[in-house]
Amino acid sequence: MARWLFRLSCILSAFRWFESDVETPDQLFPLGEYHDLLTKGPFGDFRDALAQDGFVVVPAIEQTKALEYRERAFKWLEARSWGNGGFKRGDVSTYVNENLPVGKKGGMIHNYSGSAEQWVWDIRCEPGVVGAFAKLFGTEDLISSFDAFSIMLPGRKDIKDLGKWEHTDQSPSRVGIVNLNENGPEDGGLMVLKGSAALFKEFFDIEGRSEIRTWGPVDWYGFTEEQQQWFYSRGCEWVKVCAKPGDLILWDSRTLHYNRPPSGERDRVCTYVCMAPSHLASEEDRALRIEAFNYHRGTTHVPFANVFSRPHEPVIRLETGKPDPFDTGVPLEPVKLTPMVRQLVGLRD
Numbered sequence: 001m002a003r004w005l006f007r008l009s010c011i012l013s014a015f016r017w018f019e020s021d022v023e024t025p026d027q028l029f030p031l032g033e034y035h036d037l038l039t040k041g042p043f044g045d046f047r048d049a050l051a052q053d054g055f056v057v058v059p060a061i062e063q064t065k066a067l068e069y070r071e072r073a074f075k076w077l078e079a080r081s082w083g084n085g086g087f088k089r090g091d092v093s094t095y096v097n098e099n100l101p102v103g104k105k106g107g108m109i110h111n112y113s114g115s116a117e118q119w120v121w122d123i124r125c126e127p128g129v130v131g132a133f134a135k136l137f138g139t140e141d142l143i144s145s146f147d148a149f150s151i152m153l154p155g156r157k158d159i160k161d162l163g164k165w166e167h168t169d170q171s172p173s174r175v176g177i178v179n180l181n182e183n184g185p186e187d188g189g190l191m192v193l194k195g196s197a198a199l200f201k202e203f204f205d206i207e208g209r210s211e212i213r214t215w216g217p218v219d220w221y222g223f224t225e226e227q228q229q230w231f232y233s234r235g236c237e238w239v240k241v242c243a244k245p246g247d248l249i250l251w252d253s254r255t256l257h258y259n260r261p262p263s264g265e266r267d268r269v270c271t272y273v274c275m276a277p278s279h280l281a282s283e284e285d286r287a288l289r290i291e292a293f294n295y296h297r298g299t300t301h302v303p304f305a306n307v308f309s310r311p312h313e314p315v316i317r318l319e320t321g322k323p324d325p326f327d328t329g330v331p332l333e334p335v336k337l338t339p340m341v342r343q344l345v346g347l348r349d
Contacts, residue, residue, distance in 0.1 A: 033280070034137065038252075046250070047136060050174070054197035054255035055190075055241060058248045060128035060178065066246030070180040070269045072119040073151055077101070080326040092155035102315045102324060106159045106188070106261030107152035107268070111315040111327050114148040115298035118333040123178050123271050125340040132248050133275035136174060143281060144344040146292055146299040146309075147272035152188050154262040164258045166193070167222045168200070175301050176250050176273040179243040186264030190241040190249055193256035196231050200254035203230060223256055231256065248273075253301065272301070278346060280304035286346050293345045296331055 038051035049056040061069075074089060083099035103109050114120065123129065124144050134140045183189050207227070236256075241249055251257060262268050281289065281304040292299055292309040299309050314323035335341055 055192045055251035060248035061246035063245045073269050095153040098319050108150045113296040113331040115146045116296035116331040121335040141278045142275040143278045143303045143346045145274040145303040149271040152261050152268040178271045179247045180269040183243045187266045188262035188268040193236050194239045195236045196256045197252040197254040274301040276304045
């Protein structure tokens, strides 16, 4: 129980409920080690924008190489014969569910051991990606989340609109997207409520938090339209984050955000990356991470706590109601165990 409470304290350290008449949970945990990470500026670099706006775009990978990663993503997509090989790149008429992997929100891939693919790990290990998180935290001794990726195709007609799902994730953390294609206003992608991270604590001080809505133990909070009006009245506005191939989009997890599929003619391809100092992971967390890595499982965004990793079960195909035979629990190209991979997993010599 003590270890569980410690891990939970890392997640809840952004919340401090007091001086409010609203009934809220008692404050159980002290503020975390990095709660004031961005309050010590100005820094003269990308951290200033991250502190002020709650997000920032940082060049991380050379554009030509980023486009090569996009090509590897499409080769992953084409390597399995969903719909008897019905998917044809460039032919929008083939961009239908039966020809594609099962995804969320138009192409977020959480199954098929996608987080364990070699090309996904290669992106995590890119010096510009690791370097951005190292500058942010002031240390190169980092571990990474085992997030997956998105391949969102334009012109889709068969995607059910599930709404915008404005939310915040595990707090506090800094989440990253490595963008692999030109991503303009109509190309789908990350929407952020600019300035909302700075008001996060004040919102919960006033409104309270009567429940935790979650798909794991503690990691997600959705906001109603009425709650969002509170942020609008304080000057926050929704912004579509645009980026070039190879850009790393960093955002504070306390920033309200959601993603939207492409409405133009370009595909959106990206991977999700979150890193944090290695020492934040308890021994129990580290063991859970190693187990997830060994079994090719993904994790939530935060790498050092709430390591919620589901045992493999084949995803169910929407059109058949049966398990997808291509979701085997093993990646097409398992990662090679390089020194950088070992470090980002948290493996010790």
